[in-house]
Amino acid sequence: MxxxxxxxxxxxxxxxxxxxxxxxxxxxxxxxxxxxxxxxxxxxxxxxxxxxxxxxxxxxxxxxxxxxxxxxxxxxxxxxxxxxxxxxxxxxxxxxxxxxxxxxxxxxxxxxxxxxxxxxxxxxxxxxxxxxxxxxxxxxxxxxxxxxxxxxxxxxxxxxxxxxxxVHQACTLPETQPPSSFKLKNPETLPEALEEAVEEAVDLLEKAQRPVILAGVEFNRFRLQNKLLQLLETTGYPLATTMLGKSCISEMHPQFIGNYVGALSRDDVCQRIETADCVLCLGAIMSDMNLGVYTANLDERKLINANSEKVKIKHHFYQPVYLGDFIDGLIAKLQKKEAETLEITPASDVLSTTFIPQPENKLTNRRFYERINHFLEDGFIVIADTGDAIISTMDLLMPQETDFIGQAFYLSIGYS
Missing domain, CATH: 3.40.50.970 (Thiamin diphosphate (ThDP)-binding fold, Pyr/PP domains)
Structure with a gap:
């Protein structure tokens, strides 16, 4: 029983x-x-x-x-x-x-x-x-x-x-499947919509000289990190993430350039994203904080925006199209671009200099996070609370298999 x-x-x-x-x-x-x-x-x-x-x-x-x-x-x-x-x-x-x-x-x-x-x-x-x-x-x-x-x-x-x-009453077990199994399925995709979305996206990306990928939180939620790595390997494109998408891949990856949060981003990240001739935005929640309190400058004419359920290219909508299926379609058709044409400055370059303690100086916010950046190792979990902390952790680099946890959209103080 x-x-x-x-x-x-x-x-x-x-x-x-x-x-x-x-x-x-x-x-x-x-x-x-x-x-x-x-x-x-x-x-x-x-x-x-x-x-x-x-x-x-x-x-x-x-x-x-x-x-x-x-x-x-x-x-x-x-x-x-x-x-x-x-x-x-x-x-x-x-x-x-x-x-x-x-x-x-x-x-x-x-x-x-x-x-x-x-x-x-x-x-x-x-x-x-x-x-x-x-x-x-x-x-x-x-x-x-x-x-x-x-x-x-x-x-x-x-x-x-x-x-x-x-609580203690005997229940009737389902007849359609044994109790030890539980079949899960991905969101549905309409094949015709997927085919047209991939065709239009590939056309824009192949014509672009300086494309870039902007990755969001749905890579974490739908466990699509491996597909993102495949896409990077296939295309050679540089990658930035939104704040909520932080740590969806190792930020030591040579194609990772940093977190894009509008005007809150590092200058080089902001410039690279906003001057790209095509932005492939995947799995992002386009909230005010993810967009740097709406300071992000993303030209819709150059934007491909895909999430778990639909794809939007310029003013064209394709749905239902599951994000994982859309990425598979891109991987199958996109060609690799030469790295020297893509202006990739790896975010990991900031760790190329050794951190030198300065005990005679006052501790500053900047020095604290610089020290933490040199402290993090593979497999850590980094938790940031709402406020100055989550903004300051934007440029902390998450190594391999390191999880970053923070409410970058809902922003409830005391979450951590």
Whole structure:
């Protein structure tokens, strides 16, 4: 016999979740007792907002995160973290305990609630791509699968609410697939739209003398880093990333020139991007901060802008076209350009000089980040909080397999 709660945690474990963050509370204690009997580790935090931030960061690094909280006071405290995950396309599973179904039907006023037992679900419906209140054990497994599939497909938060009386009830396992499997699929592509998008993009890029790639966060979210490396190898183009896309590849790569954030960028990066005769913008969220508070100067007539669902070239839209399929199409048709014609100044050149301590001088912001730049090694995780820190880390170079974590779009102070 597999219970509803066992099935949920088994599914999460099969998807690579090894840690769940949360805060105990009486509506979720039974659920957490079950969780503690599984291979997944429960990491308790001091409050729900912090648990949400931790699960968000975990998802950015591992591909999927989960947070488990109690009803009412727990769920409402978590909301800001969920909104941030939604804004920045982070696949986060929110699991909430809930009052017993019979008590809810009686409309009794319970602690931690407002008396409206649909309020938390209604709020979560606004800030997730799928939200479900499990009411029947016979339907729970299918509802769990559908909700988790939505999380992975859209790379955004989902919400699962489990009343106390369902935690230990036996669930009906899906008939269409064994419980150990979970089929995932990429966003769909219309072949005709893809063919036309690739044809127009290749025509512009082959005619360009000084093209450049601007890469964004969707390379991290959709695990497309290897395709980006293939594209760089195929074309020889220089690459810059947006702030939110930082660390989508090793920033020691010889074709990486820096982070482009409009007028906040280094002068050489800004000049190279804005004078390019074609900008291939891939997987970027075009927010105000990613564009340097709208100081970015990207000429639409020279811009190819592709994300997870569509491609925009000049004023032409092609959809649905999945980003991974579009990149494959480019790799198949683009020719490599000579490096000397592309004006590539590797960002890693800034590390060519040795850092020399100056103990007699005052510590400055510039010297601090210069020291950190020479300190970072392969496999580090760099976390920047909102404000001066995230702006100052723009030019820190992320080595191989180093993850940069920061809310460069939603910008919630205290996230780190």
């Amino acid at each position: 597999t219970t509803v709660s066992e099935y949920l945690f088994h599914r999460l474990e099969s998807l690579g979740v090894q840690h769940i963050f949360g805060v105990p509370g009486d509506y979720v204690l039974d659920l957490m007792d079950v969780l503690n009997q599984t291979p997944i580790n429960l990491i308790c935090n001091c409050n729900e907002l912090n648990a949400g931030y931790a699960a968000d960061a975990y998802a950015r690094v591992r591909g999927l995160g989960a947070v488990c909280i109690t009803y009412g006071v727990g769920g409402f405290s978590l909301v800001n973290a969920v909104v941030g995950a939604y804004a920045e396309r982070v696949p986060l599973v929110v699991i909430s305990g809930a009052p017993n179904s019979s008590v809810r039907k009686g409309n009794l006023l319970l602690h931690h609630t407002t008396g409206d037992y649909n309020l938390q679900l209604a709020i979560m419906e606004k800030i997730t791509v799928a939200a479900v209140n499990l009411t029947k054990a016979s339907q729970a497994a299918n509802q769990i699968d559908q909700t988790l599939a939505a999380c992975l497909y859209y790379k955004r938060p989902v919400y699962i609410e489990i009343p106390l009386d369902l």
